[in-house]
Amino acid sequence: MSDPSVIEPSTRYFRPEAFTADETLSAEEREALRERIRELLRSRDAVLVAHYYTDAELQRLADETGGCVADSLEMARFGAEHPASTLAVAGVRFMGETAKILTPDKRVIMPDLEATCSLDVGCPADAFAAFCDQHPDRTVVVYANTSAAVKARADWVVTSSIAVDVVAYLHQRGEKILWAPDKYLGDYVRRQTGADMLLWDGSCIVHEEFRGLELADLRREHPGAKVLVHPESPAAVVEQADVVGSTSQLIRAVTEMEAETFIVATDAGIFHKMHEAAPGKTLIEAPTAGRSATCRSCAHCPWMAMNGLRSLASALEAGEPQVTVDPDVAAGARRSLNRMLDFAAERARQVLGNGDA
Numbered sequence: 001m002s003d004p005s006v007i008e009p010s011t012r013y014f015r016p017e018a019f020t021a022d023e024t025l026s027a028e029e030r031e032a033l034r035e036r037i038r039e040l041l042r043s044r045d046a047v048l049v050a051h052y053y054t055d056a057e058l059q060r061l062a063d064e065t066g067g068c069v070a071d072s073l074e075m076a077r078f079g080a081e082h083p084a085s086t087l088a089v090a091g092v093r094f095m096g097e098t099a100k101i102l103t104p105d106k107r108v109i110m111p112d113l114e115a116t117c118s119l120d121v122g123c124p125a126d127a128f129a130a131f132c133d134q135h136p137d138r139t140v141v142v143y144a145n146t147s148a149a150v151k152a153r154a155d156w157v158v159t160s161s162i163a164v165d166v167v168a169y170l171h172q173r174g175e176k177i178l179w180a181p182d183k184y185l186g187d188y189v190r191r192q193t194g195a196d197m198l199l200w201d202g203s204c205i206v207h208e209e210f211r212g213l214e215l216a217d218l219r220r221e222h223p224g225a226k227v228l229v230h231p232e233s234p235a236a237v238v239e240q241a242d243v244v245g246s247t248s249q250l251i252r253a254v255t256e257m258e259a260e261t262f263i264v265a266t267d268a269g270i271f272h273k274m275h276e277a278a279p280g281k282t283l284i285e286a287p288t289a290g291r292s293a294t295c296r297s298c299a300h301c302p303w304m305a306m307n308g309l310r311s312l313a314s315a316l317e318a319g320e321p322q323v324t325v326d327p328d329v330a331a332g333a334r335r336s337l338n339r340m341l342d343f344a345a346e347r348a349r350q351v352l353g354n355g356d357a
């Protein structure tokens with residue numbers, strides 16, 4: 001669903017309509033499905049937990065039914081603390097797995113278990129374990145966008161909002177890092193911390209498409225605009241950012257910064273929450289097509305787009321597909337996830353103690 005406050009960067013940058021699972025539905029069918037989902041959430045004792053990159057319609061449903069729209073870490077935290085016995089996770093598979101790992105007693109369902117992530121797919125557990133075995137002197141830190149098995153092999157799991165803090169802490173302790181899977185985020189963390197980091201060669205197919213030269217052109221067209229960049233983007237894009245941060249941090253930047261115009265380099269799904277949080281501001285998609293491109297990409301994750309009203313309604317109806325995680329794997333992954341959660345809680349206590357909140 002297009003948002004009138006989001007403007008095209010330029011006619012040079014054609015953004016095709018992103019595929020969404022519900023694009024053939026009429027307005028009446030959508031409303032009927034929305035009503036059915038509201039009813040099923042009540043009758044199945046379920047709560048909807050959606051990521052910022054999912055369709056705006058799912059985000060609105062999550063908000064109006066008492067669920068949550070958040071980044072992957074907050075989704076997992078919310079699901080763990082909510083009393084509902086079923087978590088309906090609209091996002092990609094690793095998010096459902098993280099919910100199941102942290103709340104093994106709850107039923108976790110997803111609209112489509114085939115919805116994955118290029119970072120997860122690009123870091124198979126066996127190959128990753130072999131890579132770790134070759135470097136036993138390194139502390140293994142993995143991004144949340146990984147399978148449960150990769151998390152279980154790691155010492156730490158981190159999200160983009162806490163990666164720099166965790167690696168800086170490990171670096172201060174003299175530890176060398178083995179990082180996976182996103183090479184761009186790893187490179188950003190390495191430059192921020194000065195840590196000795198060995199990087200796995202993975203990338204996000206959405207953020208990798210943002211282009212530095214075209215972003216520089218766009219900044220010249222909008223000299224007052226602030227540039228917000230997710231650190232899964234290439235260095236040539238990150239270098240031009242006024243704010244580099246996780247999805248939650250970028251949404252906060254739009255509300256807290258005085259600028260009226262923002263160029264945003266992350267999945268276009270985030271514009272729904274940004275517009276809601278700061279309705280008067282102008283949001284421009286960062287360019288994704290290179291100067292010599294013959295085929296144009298769009299900044300929208302194809303796997304996030306697999307979450308739709310129809311598939312959510314049928315998952316709630318049937319109570320499946322359910323996310324399952326082998327209990328031994330889950331125990332290992334929980335250990336490295338909890339290390340991050342404890343670290344984040346301790347950091348929050350320190351900030352409060354310093355009066356910096």
Ligand code: SF4
Nearest residue numbers: 117118204205206301
């Ligand atoms: S946007 Fe990128 S990192 Fe996020 S789920 Fe899609 S492929 Fe993975």
